[in-house]
Amino acid sequence: MSIIFSGKELLEIAIQIEKNGAAFYGKAATKVSDGKARELIVWLAGEEKNHIKRFQGILSRFSTGDSDLSPAEVEEYTLYLKALADARVFTTELKAEEAALEIKSEKDAIDMAIEFEKDSILFLQGMKPLINKGDIAAVDELVREEMLHLKKLVELKR
Numbered sequence: 001m002s003i004i005f006s007g008k009e010l011l012e013i014a015i016q017i018e019k020n021g022a023a024f025y026g027k028a029a030t031k032v033s034d035g036k037a038r039e040l041i042v043w044l045a046g047e048e049k050n051h052i053k054r055f056q057g058i059l060s061r062f063s064t065g066d067s068d069l070s071p072a073e074v075e076e077y078t079l080y081l082k083a084l085a086d087a088r089v090f091t092t093e094l095k096a097e098e099a100a101l102e103i104k105s106e107k108d109a110i111d112m113a114i115e116f117e118k119d120s121i122l123f124l125q126g127m128k129p130l131i132n133k134g135d136i137a138a139v140d141e142l143v144r145e146e147m148l149h150l151k152k153l154v155e156l157k158r
Contacts, residue, residue: 010135011059014124014142015052021116022048024096028103037106040156044113047149054145058138110157117150 025045032038103109124143128136 008059010139011055015055017120018048018051020096024100027097028100031100032103034105037109040106041109051145058141110153114153117146117153121146
């Protein structure tokens, strides 16, 4: 069976990735002793939360019509989405906490955040061929949001 993602489903995945990123930064803030690094990490947590709100705003524009999938297809689809999510950098609180333990400096925090944002952009771009053509505009909007976040991080790194 070929899995086709709607923009709504992609937004839900993106929201979960951002929630996990916010959890990562929240935990990282408790693990870093350097004041500048902590300030940056707290800022990044706020940025993740802002992304969640923006993505939820985009999500609210989608209708929640009935699925055309059979119960077996829904189960297969759900397992596939879980496998995708489990392959992400910040997919669970445990992985977020483990990554947070690696942050020792402001540079580490920025570098990890930049990689996370790059991964998110690649994830969204990679999903575009798998979703309905009518939802491509929503994916493009998500990519623009992630690119703005990446731009802010690169500016901070300078």
